[in-house]
Amino acid sequence: MPELTHLADLIANLDDQGLIQDQLDQIYSVFRQHFEIDGVLVDGSRLKIYLKKSNISQFRNKPETFVHIVTREAKGSGYRSFDKARANKIHWIKPILVNCIDSRIHVFDRSHDKTGKPQLYFWFKNKDFVVILRNYHQDNFLVTAFCVDPMTARKYQKWHQQGACNKKPHIMCGARSLGTATE
Numbered sequence: 093m094p095e096l097t098h099l100a101d102l103i104a105n106l107d108d109q110g111l112i113q114d115q116l117d118q119i120y121s122v123f124r125q126h127f128e129i130d131g132v133l134v135d136g137s138r139l140k141i142y143l144k145k146s147n148i149s150q151f152r153n154k155p156e157t158f159v160h161i162v163t164r165e166a167k168g169s170g171y172r173s174f175d176k177a178r179a180n181k182i183h184w185i186k187p188i189l190v191n192c193i194d195s196r197i198h199v200f201d202r203s204h205d206k207t208g209k210p211q212l213y214f215w216f217k218n219k220d221f222v223v224i225l226r227n228y229h230q231d232n233f234l235v236t237a238f239c240v241d242p243m244t245a246r247k248y249q250k251w252h253q254q255g256a257c258n259k260k261p262h263i264m265c266g267a268r269s270l271g272t273a274t275e
Contacts, residue, residue, distance in 0.1 A: 096191050099219060101180040111174055119179050123158045126186040127234060133264040134189075134225065134232045141234050148172060160236045161185070177239045185223050185237045188216050189263045198248075200255040212261065215240065215248050222248065
């Protein structure tokens with residue numbers, strides 16, 4: 093597990109337009125190892141992922157959580173397309189969660205704007221990257237992770253000041269037989 097200071101892109105020559113199957117397989121393999129095989133515990137409960145299979149042709153039969161992490165929605169279209177920056181940092185998610193007590197990780201909670209469901213943000217401000225978990229029926233789900241642009245960073249700074257967690261969650265890795273959801 094890389095330390096926070098040594099996080100770099102997963103694939104040096106990854107291209108938005110020319111994603112090849114071997115690269116997608118490598119990215120998916122990291123996701124599977126971290127979240128389906130090894131797993132993560134958040135406050136003693138298994139972090140879950142949405143296993144519902146994607147209907148996006150490029151990602152058919154991949155879990156929705158994975159697809160949400162490696163794609164980005166075109167504003168207002170509902171269409172998601174591959175996002176090189178997100179995908180190339182998929183291996184950052186677990187170290188950020190596991191090292192959330194590090195002062196460089198800004199942890200805050202905020203309800204989702206549309207659903208009102210509680211979400212926990214793990215913002216690695218120095219690397220402009222955020223991981224978002226959502227609490228749903230007493231379970232924590234990995235929702236997404238992405239690079240934070242300057243405008244969003246200003247918004248997150250404000251949210252962090254308003255919703256900084258007094259007690260960061262206890263997160264551990266290596267929880268085999270990770271719980272999943274099919275919803």
